[in-house]
Amino acid sequence: xxxxxxxxxxxxxxxxxxxxxxxxxxxxxxxxxxxxxxxxxxxxxxxxxxxxxxxxxxxxxxxxxxxxxxxxxxxxxxxxxxxxxxxxxxxxxxxxxxxxxxxxxxxxxxxxxxxxxx
Amino acid sequence: xxxxxxxxxxxxxxxxxxxxxxxxxxxxxxxxxxxxxxxxxxxxxxxxxxxxxxxxxxxxxxxxxxxxxxxxxxxxxxxxxxxxxxxxxxxxxxxxxxxxxxxxxxxxxxxxxxxxxxxxxxxxxxxxxxxxxxxxxxxxxxxxxxxxxxxxxxxxxxxxxxxxxxxxxxxxxxxxxxxxxxxxxxxxxxxxxxxxxxxxxxxxxxxxxxxxxxxxxxxxxxxxxxxxxxxxxxxxxxxxxxxxxxxxxxxxxxxxxxxxxxxxxxxxxxxxxxxxxxxxxxxxxxxxxxxxxxxxxxxxxxxxxxxxxxxxxxxxxxxxxxxxxxxxxxxxxxxxxxxxxxxxxxxxxxxxxxxxxxxxxxxxxxxxxxxxxxxxxxxxxxxxxxxxxxxxxxxxxxxxxxxxxxxxxxxxxxxxxxxxxxxxxxxxxxxxxxxxxxxxxxxxxxxxxxxxxxxxxxxxxxxxxxxxxxxxxxxxxxxxxxxxxxxxxxxxxxxxxxxxxxxxxxxxxxxxxxxxxxxxxxxxxxxxxxxxxxxxxxxxxxxxxxxxxxxxxxxxxxxxxxxxxxxxxxxxxxxxxxxxxxxxxxxxxxxxxxxxxxxxxxxxxxxxxxxxxxxxxxxxxxxxxxxxxxxxxxxxxxxxxxxxxxxxxxxxxxxxxxxxxxxxxxxxxxxxxxxxxxxxxxxxxxxxxxxxxxxxxxxxxxxxxxxxxxxxxxxxxxxxxxxxxxxxxxxxxxxxxxxxxxxxxxxxxxxxxxx
Numbered sequence: 001x002x003x004x005x006x007x008x009x010x011x012x013x014x015x016x017x018x019x020x021x022x023x024x025x026x027x028x029x030x031x032x033x034x035x036x037x038x039x040x041x042x043x044x045x046x047x048x049x050x051x052x053x054x055x056x057x058x059x060x061x062x063x064x065x066x067x068x069x070x071x072x073x074x075x076x077x078x079x080x081x082x083x084x085x086x087x088x089x090x091x092x093x094x095x096x097x098x099x100x101x102x103x104x105x106x107x108x109x110x111x112x113x114x115x116x117x118x
Numbered sequence: 119x120x121x122x123x124x125x126x127x128x129x130x131x132x133x134x135x136x137x138x139x140x141x142x143x144x145x146x147x148x149x150x151x152x153x154x155x156x157x158x159x160x161x162x163x164x165x166x167x168x169x170x171x172x173x174x175x176x177x178x179x180x181x182x183x184x185x186x187x188x189x190x191x192x193x194x195x196x197x198x199x200x201x202x203x204x205x206x207x208x209x210x211x212x213x214x215x216x217x218x219x220x221x222x223x224x225x226x227x228x229x230x231x232x233x234x235x236x237x238x239x240x241x242x243x244x245x246x247x248x249x250x251x252x253x254x255x256x257x258x259x260x261x262x263x264x265x266x267x268x269x270x271x272x273x274x275x276x277x278x279x280x281x282x283x284x285x286x287x288x289x290x291x292x293x294x295x296x297x298x299x300x301x302x303x304x305x306x307x308x309x310x311x312x313x314x315x316x317x318x319x320x321x322x323x324x325x326x327x328x329x330x331x332x333x334x335x336x337x338x339x340x341x342x343x344x345x346x347x348x349x350x351x352x353x354x355x356x357x358x359x360x361x362x363x364x365x366x367x368x369x370x371x372x373x374x375x376x377x378x379x380x381x382x383x384x385x386x387x388x389x390x391x392x393x394x395x396x397x398x399x400x401x402x403x404x405x406x407x408x409x410x411x412x413x414x415x416x417x418x419x420x421x422x423x424x425x426x427x428x429x430x431x432x433x434x435x436x437x438x439x440x441x442x443x444x445x446x447x448x449x450x451x452x453x454x455x456x457x458x459x460x461x462x463x464x465x466x467x468x469x470x471x472x473x474x475x476x477x478x479x480x481x482x483x484x485x486x487x488x489x490x491x492x493x494x495x496x497x498x499x500x501x502x503x504x505x506x507x508x509x510x511x512x513x514x515x516x517x518x519x520x521x522x523x524x525x526x527x528x529x530x531x532x533x534x535x536x537x538x539x540x541x542x543x544x545x546x547x548x549x550x551x552x553x554x555x556x557x558x559x560x561x562x563x564x565x566x567x568x569x570x571x572x573x574x575x576x577x578x579x580x581x582x583x584x585x586x587x588x589x590x591x592x593x594x595x596x597x598x599x600x601x602x603x604x605x606x607x608x609x610x611x612x613x614x615x616x617x618x619x620x621x622x623x624x625x626x627x628x629x630x631x632x633x634x635x636x637x638x639x640x641x642x643x644x645x646x647x648x649x650x651x652x653x654x655x656x657x658x659x660x661x662x663x664x665x666x667x668x669x670x671x672x673x674x675x676x677x678x679x680x681x682x683x684x685x686x687x688x689x690x691x692x693x694x695x696x697x698x699x700x701x702x703x704x705x706x707x708x709x710x711x712x713x714x715x716x717x718x719x720x721x722x723x724x725x726x727x728x729x730x731x732x733x734x735x736x737x738x739x740x741x742x743x744x745x746x747x748x749x750x751x752x753x754x755x756x757x758x759x760x761x762x763x764x765x766x767x768x769x770x771x772x773x774x775x776x777x778x779x780x781x782x783x784x785x786x787x788x789x790x791x792x793x794x795x796x797x798x799x800x801x802x803x804x805x806x807x808x809x810x811x812x813x814x815x816x817x818x819x820x821x822x823x824x825x826x827x828x829x830x831x832x833x834x835x836x837x838x839x840x841x842x843x844x845x846x847x848x849x850x851x852x853x854x855x856x857x858x859x860x861x862x863x864x865x866x867x868x869x870x871x872x873x
Binding site: 001019082088091095100103111115118 | 120121122123125126127130131132134135136138139140152187256259260286287288443444445446
């Protein structure tokens with residue numbers, strides 16, 4: 001998004017930037033395959049899972065068929081238009097800009113370090 | 119909050135949180151980055167250890183993939199780098215095959231050719247990890263296994279290996295240290311938690327050696343966790359036989375490739391200080407030879423290289439680390455050491471508790487066995503009368519007050535154990551175990567005993583892996599200019615403005631034969647002198663620059679313009695207060711000496727009223743002498759200079775003598791109270807002297823009176839004031855003659871030829 005913002009800001013300003021969600025999990029059994037887009041959704045059915053579970057780390061861990069099925073079918077397609085927003089542009093400049101201090105401030109203000117991220 | 123903002127914020131939190139917590143920064147307790155910890159843990163659990171044969175590096179990389187998510191090539195990098203003796207103060211990995219050298223980064227052989235295993239020190243990194251000493255474990259990427267959040271690192275604080283990492287908004291950079299020195303500091307801090315920082319701060323000690331120049335600054339940086347960088351220098355020696363500089367140690371973090379590229383640029387550039395060629399002979403150890411031109415001073419080249427290449431390099435200090443494996447924080451030296459001590463204490467405590475629990479469990483079992491062995495016949499009948507094994511267990515528990523585990527152990531007794539000797543063995547084992555348990559209980563309950571265990575651990579590691587320090591440390595090294603050889607020299611300048619320099623001590627020099635020596639100036643190579651010209655300019659000249667070029671042309675040396683020639687030279691030790699400039703057309707300028715010496719280089723110190731005018735004589739005095747100005751037609755005027763105003767440089771001056779149209783000033787001389795005679799000489803070299811009493815002072819700017827009777831076509835060349843006790847009359851125009859040989863005659867008389 002930062003690259004687009006710096007190279008083609010008009011693209012975002014015109015509201016043409018969309019977010020196509022990719023699934024995090026798939027559960028495959030004999031009858032069908034279902035996809036889950038958030039940890040919450042997945043955790044709801046976690047206890048009743050029958051079949052093989054896959055965790056997708058990125059679109060690289062999906063086959064073309066899986067991707068077509070999960071991201072480009074009516075059943076699962078999850079496309080969101082990202083509305084441009086001045087505050088967001090300012091935030092983007094702060095976080096991706098050359099000055100370290102605003103980034104540092106953001107990090108210490110917003111990140112809860114007691115959770116470990118990886 | 120708009121959607122876009124939310125996405126940006128959430129992504130940033132995820133990303134920078136991950137980079138800070140799980141990638142770039144080390145944990146203060148075990149001084150490991152998560153990736154290294156994961157990889158070493160995999161190698162450790164897959165038994166790629168120093169006591170087993172070497173296995174291909176690829177196997178280690180494959181093993182690391184159990185936990186490590188960042189790809190095989192970065193795992194390869196970590197494994198190979200951890201084995202480099204010039205990257206790690208104490209390598210964690212041993213390799214067979216090429217693990218690279220200092221010429222460039224990452225130049226190791228492909229992992230299918232090399233073999234790797236953990237080195238012996240890793241035993242201490244993982245010591246007692248199986249004894250539940252680490253409380254926090256994390257799932258790997260597919261939840262199939264777990265890895266420790268921190269390594270036990272018993273007896274060693276891996277801060278000795280240093281780190282550098284760039285996270286988002288944060289970065290860390292910590293130099294390397296000496297194992298023995300750090301362990302001794304840990305011991306001191308453990309014994310006295312309130313110890314002064316100064317007593318436990320350890321000097322950096324890089325694996326590549328080198329010289330640290332600014333320990334005083336670095337000490338402060340370590341004390342507060344951040345501050346001035348380490349200023350590092352290469353070790354460079356001069357080999358006079360080959361006339362080359364030999365570089366044997368380079369600053370940590372620099373590869374010889376970088377240095378060679380910089381040298382190449384210097385060689386091809388315009389500012390080459392005298393490097394002829396160089397050769398990078400780096401193999402096992404760094405070695406660069408820089409061959410020099412014959413004439414240059416190796417010390418100067420050394421300074422130039424330190425200034426212009428990575429042979430002098432900086433290593434930053436920023437002790438940002440993770441507290442409890444989570445919270446980024448800048449640690450002070452003491453806090454870091456304390457965090458490690460606390461961690462080791464926990465590891466030790468848990469280890470002892472684990473051992474104690476195990477021993478107590480075994481004693482419990484032995485107790486059960488001993489009870490049953492004492493009544494073995496009853497035991498056998500109970501078992502015989504039981505329907506099943508589980509019933510036998512229950513019956514045993516009931517009849518002999520055993521618990522399930524004891525009963526199980528009794529049921530497992532072999533018939534051979536019934537021998538008397540075996541019973542004694544069990545009893546002996548119980549005694550031994552009880553002793554051991556008591557020892558552990560004492561250690562766990564007595565702080566001194568407990569601390570002694572840590573100290574023993576550190577001493578053991580120091581003894582086994584410690585080595586002498588490699589980096590030489592200076593408190594505060596500043597470059598002193600290499601001591602110059604101060605020479606006493608004399609400069610002879612002839613009437614054609616050519617000069618020769620005579621070195622004191624050197625025997626004979628070639629003195630100009632045809633042209634007479636006009637000026638002689640002596641001084642040391644540290645001093646400066648001033649040269650005045652007919653155009654009224656003042657040049658500053660260094661004896662040193664003349665000594666380097668012992669023969670030449672003043673005009674070229676100082677940059678004279680056409681028709682400019684030297685009139686006077688002045689050395690500050692003469693301590694004159696005032697300079698008198700007498701011009702061809704009879705003007706006189708009295709200027710303060712200091713003001714003149716302050717003026718800018720090559721700047722005229724006076725202005726001429728007439729464009730054809732020029733300075734003919736410059737006299738250095740105190741400002742209270744009288745002056746006598748004489749013209750070519752032997753007209754002279756004597757007047758007091760104390761009446762003259764001291765002028766600023768750049769002024770035009772006042773009239774000294776009113777001269778006839780076809781006349782011009784030839785010379786001038788200062789007259790003091792000691793002056794007895796005025797000697798004069800002419801173009802025909804006729805010399806005379808006349809008592810000063812014949813020249814009473816007149817008014818300034820008057821016409822003057824005849825001072826020397828001239829023949830047809832003869833001109834006055836020079837006059838000079840002589841004191842009564844002057845033995846010699848010495849000047850370019852007089853030559854060197856004894857005063858008593860000069861005939862004393864009246865004012866309006868002719869001179870006599872002496873030679």
